[in-house]
Amino acid sequence: MYELITNRNDIRNELIETVRCFVTDPQANCSVNFTYVQGENIRIFIAVNFKNYRYSFPSHCESDKIEYSRTDVYICKLSLYRALSEFFAQTLAWGSLTGIRPTRLAARMLNSGVSFIEIAEKLQKNYLVSKEKAELTVEILKAQSKHINDRISLANNGSTERSNLANLYVHIPFCPTRCSYCSFVSEGVEKKSWLLAPYAEALAEEIRRTKELISSQNKRVFSVYVGGGTPTSLEPESLYKVLSVASVDNTEYTCEAGRPDTISKEKLHVMCECGVNRISINPQTLHENTLRRIGRGHTVEQFFAAYELSSKFGFVKNVDLIAGLEGETPEDFEYTLNGILKLMPENITVHTLCLKRGSADAQTETVRTERTQDMINYSVNALKARGYVPYYLYRQKQSTGNLENIGWCRNGFLSVNNVTVMEELLSVYACGAGAIGKLLAPGRIQRIANPKDVLMYLEQFEERMLKKQIFYQNQFTTHA
Numbered sequence: 001m002y003e004l005i006t007n008r009n010d011i012r013n014e015l016i017e018t019v020r021c022f023v024t025d026p027q028a029n030c031s032v033n034f035t036y037v038q039g040e041n042i043r044i045f046i047a048v049n050f051k052n053y054r055y056s057f058p059s060h061c062e063s064d065k066i067e068y069s070r071t072d073v074y075i076c077k078l079s080l081y082r083a084l085s086e087f088f089a090q091t092l093a094w095g096s097l098t099g100i101r102p103t104r105l106a107a108r109m110l111n112s113g114v115s116f117i118e119i120a121e122k123l124q125k126n127y128l129v130s131k132e133k134a135e136l137t138v139e140i141l142k143a144q145s146k147h148i149n150d151r152i153s154l155a156n157n158g159s160t161e162r163s164n165l166a167n168l169y170v171h172i173p174f175c176p177t178r179c180s181y182c183s184f185v186s187e188g189v190e191k192k193s194w195l196l197a198p199y200a201e202a203l204a205e206e207i208r209r210t211k212e213l214i215s216s217q218n219k220r221v222f223s224v225y226v227g228g229g230t231p232t233s234l235e236p237e238s239l240y241k242v243l244s245v246a247s248v249d250n251t252e253y254t255c256e257a258g259r260p261d262t263i264s265k266e267k268l269h270v271m272c273e274c275g276v277n278r279i280s281i282n283p284q285t286l287h288e289n290t291l292r293r294i295g296r297g298h299t300v301e302q303f304f305a306a307y308e309l310s311s312k313f314g315f316v317k318n319v320d321l322i323a324g325l326e327g328e329t330p331e332d333f334e335y336t337l338n339g340i341l342k343l344m345p346e347n348i349t350v351h352t353l354c355l356k357r358g359s360a361d362a363q364t365e366t367v368r369t370e371r372t373q374d375m376i377n378y379s380v381n382a383l384k385a386r387g388y389v390p391y392y393l394y395r396q397k398q399s400t401g402n403l404e405n406i407g408w409c410r411n412g413f414l415s416v417n418n419v420t421v422m423e424e425l426l427s428v429y430a431c432g433a434g435a436i437g438k439l440l441a442p443g444r445i446q447r448i449a450n451p452k453d454v455l456m457y458l459e460q461f462e463e464r465m466l467k468k469q470i471f472y473q474n475q476f477t478t479h480a
Ligand code: SF4
Pocket: 174, 175, 177, 178, 179, 181, 182, 183, 184, 186, 228, 229, 230, 258, 259
């Protein structure tokens, strides 16, 4: 339990995020009083369980409103991090960085002329990020800088202008069973099987109209991503309906096939026929006991069979793993990673377990931080040793130990969708129940969400399509 009293309620959520990184034990009592005083200098007074800390910064006066607010939040979070770090005698690998994609911060520095070496130094000095994480961030930035502009200019007749490119995202909110840790928008197939075909029908129509909308705005689709949920929960006929209409010539086209038990030869044929060139097959772990415990509903053997079958179709393959699964030791994780490394998939994504609100085991929070940190450290070394390059990174709220998720690729197999979506480089036109579209403009992102409930999605279809059209045509008005 923690309590935060502050006169900066405008950034309360950011401050809470920092407190949460230190106060992970629900039984602990922590009272934080954060007071911000602006005078000739900015003075910050913090009391943690009545122990006092004070910090002072020169008043900043950036003319740019966004930059002013960034600096202000930075000062507040850094001060709070320092106080909590001293009080709990604990440092965090990502220092005062919470709720920020570290690579985006690093990219901002790069764009303002800071060199890679200086970026690593600044992350350590200004944000108290560990040397390893600072260097990892720079490595990722280098991988992205090397490929993304080339791919954008290739898609855009030699120009690196991004405003006329967009990503298309399609959401299939069904899974065979619900994993215990999941809080994505997804429904169990068994209870909702009657909805699958009508959903596919409506979704195909939304995709068709969305592509028309994109063209009418003189934009081109840069990449297509069909995710969920588990898109391969759909029967081949419905899958074809959706994938064929989402297909765009000469683009990176990904379809998640996360649950190995949903993959069949027929569905792989459908994907191939519709132009899908990347798939994701996700065992998460190679331990049967864990798979049962987390409700995955498939076996290790099914994963290997699905992987082998899909290899015959020539897709670029990604494999997702999770570090920090309940009951797993670092040795268990090493076994899983080494088993996957024998397959040498083009992409491996290592996630840190995230206990989110709404996940079945969110109440049973376990102390996994140290073990998970060991797992992540092991994965970094093992993947680098096998020639994999880290190419995107993001962190989620409530991830174990405030750690990160990292996408790794073999040379040349970076997913441009993952990078442009994670770094928010392009607008996203999203289709399907629970899908969130994003519209980008300098310094600003506007979002539009479809209803999460599938029935509501179907019922409100026409109304939502109209709102979507207005949203993308009249940029930056408010939409619920
Ligand atoms: S497969 Fe993915 S989306 Fe489906 S229940 Fe499991 S974690 Fe959630």
